[in-house]
Amino acid sequence: MGEPTRVLLDESRIPRNWYNLVPDLPAPPPPVLHPATLRPVGPDDLAPLFPAELIGQEVSGERYVPVPDEVLDVYRLWRPTPLIRARRLERRLGTPARIYYKYEGGSPSGSHKPNTAVPQAYYNAREGVRRLTTETGAGQWGSALAFACGQFGLACEIWMVRASYDQKPYRRTLMRVHGATLHASPSAVTAAGARILAEDPECTGSLGIAISEAVEVAGQHDDTRYALGSVLNHVLMHQTVIGEEALEQLAVLGETPDLVIGCTGGGSNFAGLAFPFLREKLAGRMDPVLRAVEPTACPSLTRGTYAYDFGDTAGFTPLMKMHTLGHTFVPDPIHAGGLRYHGMSPLLSHVYELGLVEAVAVTQTECFDAGVRFAGAEGILPAPEPAHAVAATIAEALRCAESGEEKVIVMSLCGHGHFDLPAYERHLAGRLEDFTLPQERIDAALAHLPSV
């Protein structure tokens, strides 16, 4: 049958360690600051929100953090994930490029999110926590955390961005099947949500607002902690299982990538694939371009500023230096709910500032066009978030068709689109909007940056 289409690894090849990029960087990332003192935060500042083990991972200087057996035992349900050669797509594009996609859609919740949900639930349960609160955009993170909490006997309470809550009823049910309690955000059950609703009862929400709500509740109860689905160092680190496996799978094929592509909202999907490749690049063992793809409606890397800002809208979180559109920025309700975040992972922002990764922005209709094209060729319908990566991959493959370059492209296909069919329906009906983001809206939000 010639070269394989899917490279599978058996479960003994699940990575035993998560990879921490920080010690390999030429410069350390800027510290996270306490919003009142503007001093670097310490473990005590974070203790009301996170268990000690995750706080330790957040600031760890170790290159590798071992994956606990209890986490491996859950990972085995769907990991290692396949690396698939997109032969049919290549053929239809007439490209000499070789396109590989790392497919995370076979997980219990249909995306890469359980990679970090499972260890987060595990560490919290081990330290005696009884309930986790969180936010969710498209619902992929929420359903992953609901599943993970169920595995370790934790209660799970989720604030879901209203734009997605209304667009994605199926995701709501999936979270409830796993026993989670749900609120549309902004909600009236928190002070932060009630304040925003008082100003704008029609507010479609944002990840920043939902984070404020979940953080507020976690901070009020001793048995409750908060879990974040992206942005933070420990989250990005848990996702490196994606890139570690992909490296091993490419080695099986004898391939060396020229280009690694992933979509970016908070940054964990992209970093999960790209950071292990960046390690190899920094060590001189390969030299791929690492390309982050974001929506033009929420372009934190390509049009945001690099500054200290809050992770949430209400200003409850520590201050993080990151690419941001301003913590008060509310993106238009694009269907890629997981990419509607005002900021970018501080670690990924730092890496971007160091010039080690590049970024592009694509429009909503480009993404859905790419998603339909990909499904027609490869069968799998991408979620709107990875459809951004697909769009950038197709663009590159078409450039290769022009130039004749036989580039090896590795793309993260971080979730299937089976929950996102109303958005595809709108697209097929020609009713999908492309939002042009005026500079004034960015400027207005950036005017609210905290002064540091």
Add this chain to the structure above:
Amino acid sequence: MGEPTRVLLDESRIPRNWYNLVPDLPAPPPPVLHPATLRPVGPDDLAPLFPAELIGQEVSGERYVPVPDEVLDVYRLWRPTPLIRARRLERRLGTPARIYYKYEGGSPSGSHKPNTAVPQAYYNAREGVRRLTTETGAGQWGSALAFACGQFGLACEIWMVRASYDQKPYRRTLMRVHGATLHASPSAVTAAGARILAEDPECTGSLGIAISEAVEVAGQHDDTRYALGSVLNHVLMHQTVIGEEALEQLAVLGETPDLVIGCTGGGSNFAGLAFPFLREKLAGRMDPVLRAVEPTACPSLTRGTYAYDFGDTAGFTPLMKMHTLGHTFVPDPIHAGGLRYHGMSPLLSHVYELGLVEAVAVTQTECFDAGVRFAGAEGILPAPEPAHAVAATIAEALRCAESGEEKVIVMSLCGHGHFDLPAYERHLAGRLEDFTLPQERIDAALAHLPSV
């Protein structure tokens, strides 16, 4: 890490042959009859509906039919599928049984249906057909055929049972993403549909009606053929890749099954898993019980009669001897749309008459309870159809907990439930109906059996 949770095979292990049970049976199945002459149908009778290769497979006496390379090349996108040990479910049930599930939900359309859609599209395309018509219940077959047609450049026109059309809008979009044309059935675009709508404008449809419509259109156009997603011998044969792989995966583990469980609508999912095991049983190499699970709302095996009947409602198809509730029977609108068929595969019916398989019926709420329980333990949310198999598996595992028997159970988990979340939502809200099927309704439908 001890015994594996998932047994994966690499793509060189995709079966190279489909298995035809017929030559291994102690008695041949009764012939299919022409409705006018009541004589056995010949290839010429079927030529308006099917390509020659599939007609040949339908009546083949060969034990093995080779899988063409072009089909293998598409199978590679998701096959071999994993066999997964349900350790977490076992633990939660406190059962000494060892439960394995063969998971087909990782396919492009999320179920086992592409296993036959791909070869059917391939053979039609090879013989110059330009368009395929078909029916679909839950939409799993329709989306599989739409995908398969897209792979081989065929147009695809689908009649979708109205009950599912209304309940499963996401499936409709998935078919459209793959370029298919859709009609809710009964539709006004066919004579058969128009006749039924005239009698009952509110008719929720059935697979039998949708088949009439698709067959009618295929019969009217030279460049158009019809494709069936279950029931027929060639369809069951294509699905045997499931059982062949499962046999190999169990051999890797050194396990011998005591019980093989699958849900049955038209019979192809169950037969796909069970028939290779039946071959082994008939050859004396193992002795598993083979248990088909059907809905109490549509119990063709457990409450139907074994008689010659039409495959469709309008009486266009040849007469097949099968377990049937009568071709005019319209089942209540349960959410397992793929199991709402009045008849059962003639080959599986024959095997059932020979006493080689057994059958049980379960209620809708039992299935959804089982689905939620399975998702909580294993992460994967089953579609309502395989939730029937899950319910029967859990029942057996609990009996083992009582008796202490260490049975090895192999179950077909033929699709994920990500398209079926409205039904789960109803279930969680306590609003899911259990339909009690009165004997008079069966008797009334059986009164319309053709006299043979």
